[in-house]
Amino acid sequence: MIKQNSPRVPKGVGLISGGLDSTLAAKVMKDLGVDVHGVFFAMPWGCCDKAFATAAAHSIGIKFITLQLDERYLEIVRKPRFGRGTAMNPCIDCRIHMFTRAAQYMRHIGADFVFTGEVIGQRPMSQRREAMRLIEEHTGLQGKLLRPLSAQFLDPTDVEREGLVDRDRLLSLNGRSRKEQLDMAEKFNLQGYSSPAGGCLLTDENFSRRIKDTFRYGYRNFRETISLKWGRHYRLNKDFKCIAGRDKEENDGLLHFAHPDDIIMQLPDNLGPTLILKGPSPDDTILALCAGIVQRFSKYKDHPPVEACYWSARNRNDIHTIQAVKPSEEELDRYKV
Ligand code: SF4
Numbered sequence: 158m159i160k161q162n163s164p165r166v167p168k169g170v171g172l173i174s175g176g177l178d179s180t181l182a183a184k185v186m187k188d189l190g191v192d193v194h195g196v197f198f199a200m201p202w203g204c205c206d207k208a209f210a211t212a213a214a215h216s217i218g219i220k221f222i223t224l225q226l227d228e229r230y231l232e233i234v235r236k237p238r239f240g241r242g243t244a245m246n247p248c249i250d251c252r253i254h255m256f257t258r259a260a261q262y263m264r265h266i267g268a269d270f271v272f273t274g275e276v277i278g279q280r281p282m283s284q285r286r287e288a289m290r291l292i293e294e295h296t297g298l299q300g301k302l303l304r305p306l307s308a309q310f311l312d313p314t315d316v317e318r319e320g321l322v323d324r325d326r327l328l329s330l331n332g333r334s335r336k337e338q339l340d341m342a343e344k345f346n347l348q349g350y351s352s353p354a355g356g357c358l359l360t361d362e363n364f365s366r367r368i369k370d371t372f373r374y375g376y377r378n379f380r381e382t383i384s385l386k387w388g389r390h391y392r393l394n395k396d397f398k399c400i401a402g403r404d405k406e407e408n409d410g411l412l413h414f415a416h417p418d419d420i421i422m423q424l425p426d427n428l429g430p431t432l433i434l435k436g437p438s439p440d441d442t443i444l445a446l447c448a449g450i451v452q453r454f455s456k457y458k459d460h461p462p463v464e465a466c467y468w469s470a471r472n473r474n475d476i477h478t479i480q481a482v483k484p485s486e487e488e489l490d491r492y493k494v
Pocket of ligand 1: 246247248249251252283357358359360
């Protein structure tokens with residue numbers, strides 16, 4: 158609720174991930190009379206769920222835009238200033254980057270503040286009190302970053318001090334338990350938010366290995382890194398890496414995001430994985446090994462070596478064939494990223 162005699166409707170930019178906390182924060186702000194503009198950050202490899210975020214924004218009745226994370230974000234993952242969590246997740250730098258962009262958007266639309274669904278003590282790295290302060294300092298959002306769910310434990314922000322947002326109506330949640338949030342979701346009849354188990358791929362050990370491999374051996378552009386989330390990855394040597402899809406969705410994704418210099422390989426009847434080979438001018442040994450990997454994950458696994466078709470992503474009409482050389486399981490394990 159806006160305090161009586163409040164001069165105008167406050168405008169706030171809210172980070173909406175589609176999860177329960179950010180949905181609740183937006184709901185609290187909206188019910189306090191704030192003109193809420195939701196922002197969803199689209200990660201290159203998924204993470205938060207845009208469909209949930211869109212549904213949450215729609216159900217609360219707030220404005221909503223999506224901002225894409227790009228090369229700048231990849232650089233942060235490669236070289237974070239404030240360290241990492243349990244895997245490759247650079248949570249503090251990640252938040253600084255997102256909040257800085259939210260701050261730009263705040264200025265762009267003439268909003269008063271940015272708010273998030275952060276809860277003190279909920280996440281070990283980025284939601285400690287000192288980390289939250291650090292993030293505020295490095296985003297230029299001092300006094301303008303409101304965490305409605307834990308606001309009672311934090312210093313008042315400018316909009317609270319000015320009476321634009323009623324501090325007494327803000328919450329005092331803390332810690333890892335989500336019981337209060339779930340109770341509130343029930344009370345507000347909030348549905349459709351994503352479960353906290355969804356998770357960020359940068360916290361995943363397997364995915365982190367792939368990102369490290371990419372940083373070590375290089376990538377040509379940001380778009381190319383999107384395929385890190387799909388398939389089985391094999392580093393054949395320092396020059397060559399291949400990715401084999403595990404189902405139709407992954408095969409389609411790999412095809413769609415192939416770099417023009419990549420080689421695409423499939424079995425003639427396409428009853429197996431689509432494989433993308435990355436690296437300069439592969440010779441027949443590499444191509445035959447890739448064909449062996451395609452065969453290994455096809456229904457012809459136990460057949461004598463088959464022929465696979467391949468072509469350059471740049472020229473899909475110039476199709477060649479190569480006889481598979483099947484790798485042993487030990488060899489495959491060695492190549493696995
Ligand atoms: S878990 Fe992932 S998305 Fe969330 S702050 Fe950390 S790096 Fe960023």
